[in-house]
Amino acid sequence: MDCLFKPFSHSEAKMPHELLLSTYSSSSSSSGHETPRSSVSALRAGQAQKDTSSTCHQDGSETSRYAESETNCSISKKLQTAVVQEKVYDIHADEKQITRTLHKLWVEEKLCDVILSVDNTQFKVHRVVLVAYSGYFYDHFITSETSSAVSELPLSKIPLAKTRSEVMRKMLQGIYSAKITLDSFCVEDMLATASFLRISAVIGACQSFLCDTLSLDNGINYLRIANHYKLEDLLEHAYKLICANFTVVSKQHQFNELDYREILSIVQRQDVIVTSEIEIFRTVVSWLEHEKPKRAKHTGSLMKYVRFPMMTKDELVDRVECCDLVSESSELNDYVREAIRFHLLPFRRSILQTARTVPRSQAMTEVIVTCGGGSTEENGRSASSIYYHDINGERWKPFAGMPEPRHYHAATTLGNYIYVAGGATGKSGRNTSRKAWRYDPYGEIWLRIANLLEPRQTFQIEPLDDRLYAVGGRNDENSALHSVERYNPSTNAWSWMASTSTPRSHVALAAFGGRLYAAGGLENDAISCRVERFNPVTSQWEIRCPLPQPRFAGTLCSACDYLWLIGGYKMDHNGRARSFTPLASIEVYSPESDQWTNVDIPDHLIKTVEILAEKGNEIKDSKKKSDHQAANNHSTKSTCCVIRDRLFFMGGLTEFGVHCVILSGIIPNFAESYVHRGILGVNTATKPDLDLYPVHFEGAACTVARLYKEPRFKF
Structure with a gap:
């Protein structure tokens, strides 16, 4: 028996989808759910195939085909005005499961598409993970001129010369497992590598480790690290430690190795604890004389923040005026004279107020x-x-x-x-x-x-x-x-x-x-x-x-x-x-x-x-x-x-x-x-x-x- 096949017209092909949408919309109005667009497309194709097969009539009756066509056209006209609705839903992924899966793939070296070469040691990694964590690799693979050529290679090999293999292994372990192990021996190398590769998560972990291990013995060193890598939290912690223990820290030999910005930041602070402002003066003099030819130009700008009026009259006369720097710097000489006037004119002190007449304190x-x-x-x-x-x-x-x-x-x-x-x-x-x-x-x-x-x-x-x-x-x-x-x-x-x-x-x-x-x-x-x-x-x-x-x-x-x-x-x-x-x-x-x-x-x-x-x-x-x-x-x-x-x-x-x-x-x-x-x-x-x-x-x-x-x- 011959089978007649009749192709659907455009309007007829839409009917199953429109009919399903109308039915689903009426039922979902009470449940609050909507049909996703991708599901509608799949249902349209499946229903069209089903309806196409149903048009194969064995009796060849033209009357039957005509009646079916009329019915379909009638339904189609009623559903022409249906609107496809769309909503966005959050997908609550298990982040820990994703991390475990990525870590397993890395350990088993599966689906890796990049090789990092460090100290003759090769690390197979995933390009997408590097791009997600590292600003350096994002630029390398996405925004650089060579990104298109690199992406076409089956397995890219990238040499890294500014780190060590042990550091890179720990860093990759931390990236893939979301946990990194740090110690005092590797933290500076880890920080240097993370800064070069611009991996903020590892930089943050290094900063937390340094803040937790900050002490009087390493305070000055950590201060310099914080300034070099612009670690704001560590910088403030280090300054507070130094200011709270200024008498002890200022006598360490590393103190005179501080650069101008660092010593200036210290003498400017309100929270420096000293028994007398003369300690601040003596520390600044010691720093200036450590490399006098090079540092003499900073005398005025540093002494500006020494609070001479808060010294006693005896300290001003016996320990400040006799200093050679006073005669060598006109600015310093002016500050000393200002302090002497402050002491000699007690009734005027309320109107002789400047930043140098404010007592240092941690609890104003x-x-x-x-x-x-x-x-x-x-x-x-x-x-x-x-x-x-x-x-x-x-x-x-x-x-x-x-x-x-x-x-x-x-x-x-x-x-x-x-x-x-x-x-x-x-x-x-x-x-x-x-x-x-x-x-x-x-x-x-x-x-x-x-x-x-x-x-x-x-x-x-x-x-x-x-x-x-x-x-x-x-x-x-x-x-x-x-x-x-x-x-x-x-x-x-x-x-x-x-x-x-x-x-x-x-x-x-x-x-x-x-x-x-x-x-x-x-x-x-x-x-x-x-x-x-x-x-x-x-x-x-x-x-x-x-x-x-x-x-x-x-x-x-x-x-x-x-x-x-x-x-x-x-x-x-x-x-x-x-x-x-x-x-x-x-x-x-x-x-x-x-x-x-x-x-x-x-x-x-x-x-x-x-x-x-x-x-x-x-x-x-x-x-x-x-x-x-x-x-x-x-x-x-x-x-x-x-x-x-x-x-x-x-x-x-x-x-x-x-x-x-x-x-x-x-x-x-x-x-x-x-x-x-x-x-x-x-x-x-x-x-x-x-x-x-x-x-x-x-x-x-x-x-x-x-x-x-x-x-x-x-x-």
């Missing part, structure tokens, strides 16, 4: 320093104690003791020296003082400086352009002052400056942008909303935008390009004379736009708050809180400081805890347009409290200082 930290204050207990006395707190620490610690107890005084920091001035020493704010001191946190020494021109308390002092400004306050007669004094460390003298427009005590003071801002205050019986700005160029005060609400006894701080007015009192409108209510809000001032914006601290955050801005949200109205709640939740007559955009305020009449306001989160969305409209989104979150202050107090003074060592003072 910024701390809150709070001094003095009056006890909130009945018949309490003024305190002379000073405590400090590292914001990352756990508790307040003794810092120093003031020469005299006092409260309602002022304190600030200039050149990391702490200045304390004025205040009251008696009960009920009597015995207002003119005395002033300066404290050196590193030397732990008090220096009595010139007295204020006028006794004052309930005032603040602020540094501006290497000068200290004391503004307002009150005297023993309880009268507010409008006078302003300026202290010049160069002359150790106070001088009168232009007075503020009105007399004010408890005025908030802060410097910003080369200007001095004074906000609010108590004008005898009236609370002020006045804001003034002092221009040191014209020596005049300029009136600025007033406070939205009159307040006094607040604290003004500069941070994140804004001024922040915290706490204080407002007038209590209950008909009673001199009745005040503590404020729980923060006023934020933009010097650029001369505008104030009010931010209320949420009720549920008593001691510690974090405020984050979200653009477009209106400030929540917290004026519903009662005066009693405000008095219980927020301290008054507290003291305040800023560390790394974090505003800390402490103490006061109602609280002796520590409050923290995080300012940095506010700034990104704190645009001027939102300041003008009075819009600031507030999102709050609690943070762990700092330890409570050791005593209840009011009228204390607070500032920020850098500590380079643990204070020795004990109460």
